[in-house]
Amino acid sequence: MKVVVAEDQGMLRGALSALLDLEDDIEVVAQAADGLQALDCIQRLQPDICVMDIEMPHMSGLDVAEKLKEMNHACKVVILTTFSRSGYFQRALKAGARGFLLKDSPIDELGAALRTVYKGGRAVSPELALSLFDSENPLSEREREVLRLAAEGLSAGDIAGRLYLSAGTVRNYLSEAIQKLEAKNRIDAISIAEKSGWL
Template identity: 75%
Template sequence: MKVIVAEDQAMLRGALSALLDLEDDIEVIGQAEDGEEALAMIVSLMPDLCIMDIEMPKLSGLDVAERLKEQKNPCSVVILTTFSRAGYFQRAMRAGVRGFLLKDSPIHELGEALRSVDRGGRAVSPELALTFWEAENPLSEREREVLKLAAEGLTAVDIAARLFLTSGTVRNYLSEAIQKLEAKNRIDAIGIARKNGWLD
C-alpha cells in the first residue's frame, strides 16, 4: 500500500516514515509538513492512504479530510493524534476518516491498523474510543453556533444580528449552553467547549 505521512514535526515525520518503510507491504511515497502540502500530494501522487496529524499549519488534518470527501477522493485518511477530544472524533467521522489513533501507539499496532483501513475497515485506539463514547457533545447545533460566535468576542446583540435572531433568544441559547456544560458563566462554557473540541 502506498502511504503519505503528514506531520508538522520534522523529527516525528521522518521517524514514522522510516519505521513504516520497514514494513514489507507499506511504502511511504511522500511526506508533508502541513495540510496544504498534504492535500496537493494526495491529489498528485494518489496514495492509498494518508496518515495525518490533526493540528498542522495552513490546513488541519480534519480540514484535509473534509476536502477529500468533498472531492470524492478515494484516499483513506487515518488521523494520528495526541488529543482525545470528542469533538474532533465526531468531526472526523463526519469527514469519512477511517482511523483515529494515538501517536504513542506501537509501530506494529499502527501497521495493523493501516492494513485494516486499507481492507475497507476502521481503526480507533481503544483508549480514544472510551473517551469519545463518554463525552458526547451535549450542545445543539444552534447553541454551538451561538457559543462559537461568543468565543469570537461578539456580544448578544452582534450574534442576534448575524443569525437573524432576537437578543433575548441569543441569551436563552447562551444560558442553555452554560447549564448543559455545567459552567459558571459564558467564559467558562467557552473554555469547556473548546477543551472538548465542540466548537471546531
C-alpha cells in the same frame, strides 16, 4: 500502499515516515507540514491513505478529512492524535475517517491499522473507542456555532448579524450552552467545549 504523512512537528513527521517506509508494503510518497500541504499532496499524488495529525496550521486534520469527503475522494484518512477527546472522535467519524489512533501507539500497531484500513476496515485505539461512550456532546449544532463565533471574540450583536438571528436569541443560545456545560460564564463554556473537542 501509498501513504502521505501529515504532521506539523518536523521530527515526528520524519521519524514516522522513516519507520513506515521500513514496512515492505508501505511507501511514504510525501510528507506535509500542515493541512493545506496535505490536501495538495493528496490531490497530486493520489495516495491510498493519509496519516494525519488533528491540530495542524491552516487546516486541521479533521478539516482535511471533511474536505476529502465533500470531494468524494478515494484517499482514506487515518487520524493520529495525542487527544482522546470524544468530540474529535465523533467529528472524525462523521468526516469519514477510517482510523483514529493515539500517537503513543507502537509503530507495528500503526502498520497493522493502515493495512486494515487499506483493505476497507476501520482501526480505532481501544482507549478512544471507550472515550466515545464516556461523554456525548450535549450541545446542539446551533449552540456550537454560536459558541465558536463567541470564541472568535464576536459580541452577541455581531453573532446575531452573522447568523441572521436576533441578539436576544443569540444570548439564549449562549446561556443554554453555559447551562448544559455547567460553566460559570461564556469564557468558561468556550474553554470546556474546546477541551472536550466539541467546537
